[in-house]
Amino acid sequence: MRLQKHQIAMADLSSAEPLPPGSTIGILGGGQLGRMLALAAAELGLRVHIYAPEETSPAAEVAGNATRAAYEDEAALIAFADAVDVVTYEFENVPGETARILSEHAPVRPGPKALAISQDRLDEKNFLNGLGIATAPFAQVDTLDDLISALAKLGTPAVLKTRRFGYDGKGQVKIDDPSEAAAAFDAIAGAPAILEGFMPFEKEVSVIAARALDGTSAAYDVGENVHRDHILHTTTIPAALDASVAEEARTIAARIAHGLDYVGVIGVEFFVLTNGDKRQLCVNEFAPRVHNSGHWTSDACTVSQFEQHIRAIAGWPLGNPSRHSDAVMTNLIGAEADEWITHASMPHCAVHLYGKREARPGRKMGHVTKLNSGFTKPE
Numbered sequence: 001m002r003l004q005k006h007q008i009a010m011a012d013l014s015s016a017e018p019l020p021p022g023s024t025i026g027i028l029g030g031g032q033l034g035r036m037l038a039l040a041a042a043e044l045g046l047r048v049h050i051y052a053p054e055e056t057s058p059a060a061e062v063a064g065n066a067t068r069a070a071y072e073d074e075a076a077l078i079a080f081a082d083a084v085d086v087v088t089y090e091f092e093n094v095p096g097e098t099a100r101i102l103s104e105h106a107p108v109r110p111g112p113k114a115l116a117i118s119q120d121r122l123d124e125k126n127f128l129n130g131l132g133i134a135t136a137p138f139a140q141v142d143t144l145d146d147l148i149s150a151l152a153k154l155g156t157p158a159v160l161k162t163r164r165f166g167y168d169g170k171g172q173v174k175i176d177d178p179s180e181a182a183a184a185f186d187a188i189a190g191a192p193a194i195l196e197g198f199m200p201f202e203k204e205v206s207v208i209a210a211r212a213l214d215g216t217s218a219a220y221d222v223g224e225n226v227h228r229d230h231i232l233h234t235t236t237i238p239a240a241l242d243a244s245v246a247e248e249a250r251t252i253a254a255r256i257a258h259g260l261d262y263v264g265v266i267g268v269e270f271f272v273l274t275n276g277d278k279r280q281l282c283v284n285e286f287a288p289r290v291h292n293s294g295h296w297t298s299d300a301c302t303v304s305q306f307e308q309h310i311r312a313i314a315g316w317p318l319g320n321p322s323r324h325s326d327a328v329m330t331n332l333i334g335a336e337a338d339e340w341i342t343h344a345s346m347p348h349c350a351v352h353l354y355g356k357r358e359a360r361p362g363r364k365m366g367h368v369t370k371l372n373s374g375f376t377k378p379e
């Protein structure tokens, strides 16, 4: 007997059949990640329905259907979930209540566990440590007294981070001396937080992994990330790492996905620490969605992270994550996107523009991926 959609929604059974072409993918969020997911879904013959509160959005522009409504609008959420076959999201701060309402009407993938844990830095670190995965040392901070004792325990420098709603360096304050405690606590407006020991990392790398409905997983090659003004600037593939360390990073990403009963693509960010001539990995955070540091996969792999995510949430088999080229992905921030013609004139350079009308400073407007045809690592 075929399960009805709402029965799959409640159980999200791994035995559920793959969604055939012509099915509809619902995406919460209208940004560039939603846009690239929508384009990938269209390539697979799937329809897309975007749900976002903004009047115009990069994702709605390329989707067949769009609902413009607040994430708290219960009636609109139910109508949306009833109109689609599966719901996914392009941002991690989906309100828990929104996900709950949707999940009563359609499968929501990735599921509630991944969403809840990734929304709270304290839960995220406890979850990772529970799997035996190393993170920066940390302490819970709810009061100024907590912060003072955490500084005594972890030492300085340290980083105070709000537990929720932090991204691209927002909601974070570096503390170089214990005398800065009160000012740092004020700077995050006394929000529930954690203090993290400052990691003297050699480099930052990330892994984009995916887990299918049947529990199989696949991880792309490790990318090396450089940030500028707290925003990702470049991702270089492959990261300059020993093969064993790169393999460990991919294994850790897959373990996290399994530990979360995950379905979809996950982005895992690491610090690489040096200890003599040994390198150690420590997870900074993970994002339950496609990730900026995985944009290179659109041009250097047969199956991009966007297609991989759609495949996973639609119950399809995962695609092969191996790359056919080395690549450097560079974000175009604000007015940098005005140089599109220069990039478009270069050989082996793929240009991706998000269709945003206003190039505000700090706004991600597009990215370019330069491919290196000198293939360095056959799988």
Ligand code: AMP
Pocket: 136, 159, 166, 167, 168, 169, 170, 196, 197, 198, 199, 200, 201, 204, 227, 230, 269, 284, 285
């Ligand atoms: P996050 O929002 O946690 O990804 O942090 C943004 C960036 O701040 C990271 O990519 C690092 O460059 C830096 N950062 C965050 N936490 C730490 C830490 N514990 N030690 C050193 N640098 C950090």
